[in-house]
Amino acid sequence: MLIPLLLAWTPTPVPQAIPDLPDLYALKASVLETGTGEVIEHAVLLVEGGKVITVGEDLVVERGIPIYELEPNQVVMPGLVNAYTRVGVTGSGPSGVQPWMHASDELYPAAGEYAKAREAGVTTLGHYPSGNGIPGRSVVVRPKGASADAMTLKDDAYLKIIMSSSKSAKGSLSGGFKNADSWLEKEAKNKEKWDKAKEKFDEEDDEEKKKKLDPGPYKPIKEDPKAASFMELRDGSLTALISVRTAGDYLHLIDAIGEEKFSWDLRVVMTRDMNIYHVIEKVADSGRRVVLEPEISLHPGTMRQRNLPAEFARAGTPLVLVPRNDSVSGFEAWRRHVGEIVASGLERSVAIRAITMEPAALLGVGDRVGSLEAGKDANILILSGDPLEPGTQVDAVILEGALVSGEVNL
Amino acid sequence: MHIQTNKKTGSLRAAALFLPLAMGLVAPTVAQEDEDPADEWFVLQGGDVYTGTGAVLRGASVLSKNGKIAEIGYDLYIPEEAEILDVAGYRVYPGLVAIESRGLFGGSSDLANSVDPFSKNMVLALSAGVTTARSGSEVAKLRAGHIDGLVLTSGVLPGLSYSKSNPSGKRTLRQKFEAAVRYLEAYAQWEIDKKSDKDLKEPSDKGVDSSILRYVRGEARPVFSASTRTDLLEIARLAQRFGFRPIINGCQEGWIVADELGRAGASAIITARDRSTKSEQLVRTGGSSIENAAILHRAGVSVTIIPGSAGISLGGIVGRDLMHLTVEAGFAVRGGLSEKAALDGITIEPARLLGVEARVGSIEVGKDADMIVTDGDILHYQTFVQWAVVSGEVVYDKEAELFFAHIRPRPEGSLSPEERVDAGETADEEIEEDSDDSDPPEESGEEAGDEGDGDSRP
C-alpha cells in the first residue's frame, strides 16, 4: 500500500535553509527609516557581531566588507516592536493583585507563532501576563531561541495594571502602596527594636550578662513580595502599564495614584464609540506614553470618525501603536492599519516611531532595539516599498544580524 | 461665544466695573477680602435670577468664588481673572434636585470611586436642569467632567416598612418605637434623679434600635412607602404618638387625609400624574388625584415631586422620565399647586429631605454655585436649559452637545424678548403669590419680583 503512495508522491520543494549572513557586512538602501522619525536616503548600514556599527548617508564601506545592495524600491527599517501581545505565550491568570508574577513563566519557546511573527517583521515582543487586576510583569523576548533564557531580552518589564471606575480597582493600586508603607513601618520598628537590643548589648560590660543580651545578627521581617513590587515601582526599577477604557477611568486612575510618584504609561482599550477624547489634553500634560490600536473610532452617537491616535499625537502624547488583533494575522495587517490612520491624519514619522522606537522605550529596551542606530541590535526589515503602503511585502528580516526570514542578495 | 475671561475683553469692562467702586457707591464686600491668585471666579452676568427664596432679581449677576456663591446683585465687583458668562435675557434658576435617580452616575454605589463623569445620562440629566440627585443612599452633584466634589452626603432616606399588608411587621415596629421612647423617658428621669443620687445607674439602651432612637430624637426622618388612606393615617398616628416627622413616598391618597398628615409634620414625595383607581368595594373617596400635591401643600405637608420614572428613558416616549422633571412639576401646578411651591418641590424641598439644603436647592450667598440658565420659564414645556453650572463651572452647554443644539438654536449674544419661552406671559401679568404658600419671600426690595409667574387664572 505504501509503495504506490510513495510513487505518487511528488516532492514539494523543501524550504531552503536560510543562508547565514557574515559577521560583518554592509547594507545599502535607497531609503532607510531609522525608527526615530528620521529618514535617510542613499543609506549605508554597517553590521558587525549582530550590532549596528554605523548608519548614514552615502558612507564609504571599507574594501573587503560584503555589501548587500538592495533594490531601488526596497526600504529598510528597524524590526517592529509589539509592546502588548500574548501571541506565543499560553496560560490564564486569575484576577487579583500579584505584582510579583512573571509573564516569562508563560513562555512557550517552540510556539509556531514566533516564526510567523518573524515573517511579519516583528523582532521584539512584550508579553504581558494573563489575568485581571494587577496580574504581574511582562517579559520582552525576541521571536527566536529554544529556551526561555535564549528568547528573553528583558524580564520584569512593565507591571500590568487594569484600572476601572471601581473601588476595588482603585484600591488595588493605592492599597499596594499603602501596603508597602506599612511593611516599611513594621520593618523600621523591627530594626529599631534590634538596634536598641544591640545598644544594650554593646553597653553591657559583664560577659555573663552580655551573653544573655546578644540579639544575634539582624533579621529583617518576612519579605512581602507585594510590598516589594510597589517599592520597586517607587524606586524606578519597575514601571507600569495601566489600562483604561473610558475618560472616567483615567480620572479615577489619577485619583488612585494621588501623590504617589512612579513611572507609568497608559494603555487605552479601544471600543467603537469611546469617550477617552475628553481627557486627551490631560493625558498629554502627564507626559505618559499611550498604547493604542491603529483604528478609526466613532464619536459617540454619530458616524463621525475620530482618529484618536492622531488626536493624542497632536496633543503631544508619545504614541505606541499595537496591532488591532493580537494574532499572527493581526501582525501581518499591522503596518497597513497604521498606514490607514496615517492616511487620515496621523503624522507619518510619529506612526513609524510608534511601532519601533516608542514601544522599545516603553518596554525598557530602547537602548537595544527599536531604531537603527550605532550600538543597537541589528534588527532590520527589508521591505518591498513604503512600510505603510498596503501592498508592501516583507522581503527579509534580520534579527541581531542574522537573516531569519526572506533573502538578501549580494 | 459667551464665555470670556475678563482679561481678554480689555480694560473697558474692568473700568466700568471699578467706576462705581471708586465713587464709593458700592460697598466693595468681595474686594476687601484678600484675593488669592488661585481663587476661581465665575460670573453669571445679567440674567433674571430666580433665587428660589422668593426673590427675582432682574438683570442681576451671580458671582461665584471657588464654587460657592459669593455675591448676588447688581454692579458687583468682578475680579480681573473671573470667567464671565453673559446671560442677559435668560433666566437663572437654582439647579434642580432629584429626590431619586437611576443611572445618572455610571456607577451604582460608592459614587466617589465609580462615577462616570462623562456618561451620556449625566449630560442628559443636566440638560433637564438636574444638578443634584440621590442615587441609592448617596446624594451627589452632577459635576460632569470631574470625579471630586461630587458626593454631598450618604446614608440618606432610611426606609421603614409600615403597611397593612404586614401586620406583624407593624407590631414589631411599634414595639421598637415604644422601647425607644421608654428608654428616653428613663434616661430623662435618670438625669434628674442622679442629682440627688450620684451612684444611680444610667439606664441601658440595650435592645433599643439605634436608628429608631434617632427618629424619636428628631435626628433623622424615616421614609415610608405608602399610598393608601389606611396606611397613611396609621403612619400619621404613629408619627404623632412617637414624635417623629415621617417622609412618605408615594402618598397617592394623601389628599384624602392631608390634614392628618399635615398635623404629623409629614413630608410627601409624590408623582403628580400617579394614577390609582378607587377600589369599587369602597364607598368612601379613594384613588389618586391630580390635586394631591396642592391639597397636601395647603395642609402644610411639604411636597417633593419626582416623575414616574427616575431614570433617563431612551425608548422614545418622552415626558415621563427624569428628563422631564419640570413637566411633572407642571402637572402638580395643573392640580392647583402654586408655581413657587412646584419649583420648590424640585429644588429646596428635596434638598431638605436629603439634608443638603445648606449646600444646594436655592441661589443664596454661601451655597454651592449650582445653577441653570434657561431660555424661559423653567416650568414651560418648551424651555431648554442652555447652560448648567455646577460648583461655579459650566458643565453643560446646549450648543456644545449634539443632542439638542439643532432645536431652536441659541442666538449669538443676549436673548431678545421675542426669543424667550414665555407662553401667555408678560412681566405685568405676573400675579401675587398664592396666599396658601407657606414660604414667604425672604428677600424683598425694589428688585425683588415674584416667582409665581405663569398663566394668570382666576
Place this chain on the structure above:
Amino acid sequence: MLAATSLLALVASGQEPGTPGGGGLALLATKALVAELDGRQVVDQAVVLVAEGVIEDVGPRSELEIPEGYAVHDLGSYWIMPGLVDLHTHVSGSGINDTVYQINSGLRVAPTAQPANPRLELALAAGVTTVLYIPGSGSNMGGQGILMKTGFAEYERALVRDPGSLKIAQGDNPTRWGYGMGRLLMNHHLRKVIEQGLAYAQAWDAFEAGTGQKPERALRLDIFRELAAHRTQVSTHTQYFQLVMMSILMLSRDYDLDVYIDHGSFDSYLNTDIALENNVAAILGPREVMWPSPPRYRTDGQVHGSAWGFQQQGHTMIGFNTDAPVVPLEELPLQAAMGTRYGMDNSAMQAVRGLTIVPATVAGIDHRVGSLERGKDADLVILSGDPADPRTSIEQVYLEGESVYDTAQDRRRW
C-alpha cells in the same frame, strides 16, 4: 316648529341651554382657539354661540351679536377650544386584541365598547372628547375600530362612526404571532386580503349598478366596501421608517385606500416625501423621539422629534395620539407639547391643530368635530391657557352642547 321647541324648553326644566331641546347658549372667553385647518386660528375676546347641540357661530364679541334668550356664560380669563381627538386608543372597551388569526378584517370592536368607563372619564376631564377605539396591534389586520365620544354613557349617543377604521398593524408586534412570521409573510397576507376585498367591493358595486351578479356575502370582506367607497380609512400601527414606508406605499399608493400614519414614531419622518406624494397624514405618538443609535438610526448625535422631522420637510398634516393605555389618554396634549419641545414649530398653533382638526380631518369626521366652526358639534373645552401646557387646567367640557364635566361641581379628575 320654533314655538314647539320653546315650549318644550319651558316644560322640561333643567334642560341645558345649547343642547337639543334647550335654549341657545353664549360662551364668552378671553380666547377661542378656532383651529380651522387652513383658516382662522384664534379669536380674542370671543363669543361662541351654541344651539341645538351644535356651534352656531364663533366671533369677536365686538362683532357677534348674542341672540335674545340665550343663556350667557362669561368664562372670564378662560379659553375655549374644540374637544381633542385621539386616533389611536385601546381603552374604550375590553377588546384589546384577538390574535388567533393574523387577518381579522371582519372583527369589530363595537360589541366590546364600554362607553363612559373610568379611563374615558379621565380622558374627558383632559378635554379629549372623540377617540378612535381600535383593536390592538398583535395581529396583522386587527379588525374594525369605532369612532366614539368619550363623555356619553349610551353607546348609540357615544358612537360617531362604525367602522371608524380598519386597523392594520405593520409593526413588530404581529411578528410575535408565531414562528416564521416576518415582514414578508405579513405584507403578502395584507396584499392578498386587500385584493380580495377590493374585488369583492367591485363585485357589489357592479351588482348594485345592475351590471353583475349578486356576490356571496362575506363578513370578513364587508369592510372593503366601506374602504373602496372612501367612507372609512385604514389606521395603521406603524412606527419606524421602514414600516411607515410600507404603510404608505402599499396601502395608499398601490391600493388607493384612505390611510393615515397612526402611532407614527421614531424616524418615521424619513418618509415625509412619499407621505406628501400620497397625501398621507402623520399622526404621531407616543414614541415620538428618535434617539441617536447608529449605525442604523443615524441622527448625527441629535435627538430628533418625529414631528420636527415631518415639519422640517414640509409636512403640515401632523397630529398626535397616545396609544392609550401605553400612555394614558389624558396625556394626549402632552404628546403635542413634547412634539413642540423636540423641535416642532408651534408659531401657527400646530400643536393645537394636531390635537383637533388634523386628526378629525384624516378620520373624515371634520364635518362634526375638530374645530370651532359653524355647524359642528358643540364639543367644547374650557381651559386656563395653552392646551399643550401640562399646567393648564381644564375647567369644563361640553359635549354636543351639554356640560358633561364641570370642576365647579365635580371633583377635578385631571
